[in-house]
Amino acid sequence: MSHVNMAATKNVRVLSDAGEVSEKVCAFIIETANAAIADRAVFTVGVSGGSLAKILSDGLPALKTDWSKWRVFFCDERHVPFDDPECTYSVYKKNLLSKVPIQDEYVFPDNPNIPVEEAAEAYTQKLEAVFGKVGLPKFDMLLLGMGPDGHTCSLFPGHPLLNETKKWVAAISDSPKPPPQRITLTFPVIQNCRCAVFVSCGSSKAEILKRVLEGNEEPALPAARVRPHTGALCWFLDKPAASLLKSYS
Numbered sequence: 240m241s242h243v244n245m246a247a248t249k250n251v252r253v254l255s256d257a258g259e260v261s262e263k264v265c266a267f268i269i270e271t272a273n274a275a276i277a278d279r280a281v282f283t284v285g286v287s288g289g290s291l292a293k294i295l296s297d298g299l300p301a302l303k304t305d306w307s308k309w310r311v312f313f314c315d316e317r318h319v320p321f322d323d324p325e326c327t328y329s330v331y332k333k334n335l336l337s338k339v340p341i342q343d344e345y346v347f348p349d350n351p352n353i354p355v356e357e358a359a360e361a362y363t364q365k366l367e368a369v370f371g372k373v374g375l376p377k378f379d380m381l382l383l384g385m386g387p388d389g390h391t392c393s394l395f396p397g398h399p400l401l402n403e404t405k406k407w408v409a410a411i412s413d414s415p416k417p418p419p420q421r422i423t424l425t426f427p428v429i430q431n432c433r434c435a436v437f438v439s440c441g442s443s444k445a446e447i448l449k450r451v452l453e454g455n456e457e458p459a460l461p462a463a464r465v466r467p468h469t470g471a472l473c474w475f476l477d478k479p480a481a482s483l484l485k486s487y488s
């Protein structure tokens with residue numbers, strides 16, 4: 240690890256390349272999972288799509304954990320059939336979930352066969368079944384990505400969903416990034432997690448990372464708004480992604 244900033248409220252780790260990011264973030268996830276299982280018997284995690292799926296699929300299957308205690312949700316999902324290449328669940332199923340001993344009943348995909356608004360309701364019920372109906376769900380860990388526009392989950396800059404305060408899961412039908420229909424966790428759930436972990440690799444993320452981590456934009460970009468109320472916030476970056484950052488180069 241070439242740099243760890245422990246003093247900041249966010250813990251930013253800059254690593255040499257995507258391979259080292261995969262190694263270090265997967266080790267951190269497993270350590271957190273095993274501690275959660277020891278403390279509370281299960282590990283509740285939300286995973287994001289896009290480039291994160293490969294980082295996790297490359298590193299997690301080789302590591303030791305009790306997969307039967309994992310409860311795997313999706314921070315957001317493209318509302319498309321399972322056989323669509325854009326379906327995040329299917330990407331994880333093929334590259335990660337089929338390679339570890341986790342039962343299907345503990346993985347919680349979106350239902351693409353119903354209208355997207357109903358799917359968001361149905362996903363809320365899946366959360367309620369694991370976390371209960373009282374209070375907000377408290378994820379042990381949310382694994383987040385960030386798009387080149389600063390979006391995270393399916394929460395896009397300037398979109399009214401950024402202000403959602405009631406729903407745990409919301410539908411979006413006008414996503415600026417295709418496919419247009421998605422479901423997403425909302426900020427109340429995100430900010431209530433025990434640990435939010437962003438992973439960003441590659442030079443295409445450098446400019447937006449500078450704005451998110453070192454800018455003072457108002458209104459803040461979606462990724463910059465992630466600040467768990469009582470939980471931790473970590474960023475795992477590779478050097479190309481961090482190349483424009485003053486504080487971490």
Ligand SMILES: O=C1O[C@H](COP(=O)(O)O)[C@@H](O)[C@H](O)[C@H]1O
Nearest residue numbers: 287288289290291384385386392
């Ligand atoms: O569309 C999405 O994009 C973001 C970022 O993806 P990346 O490939 O640029 O890392 C992802 O976090 C989100 O889950 C996904 O739906």
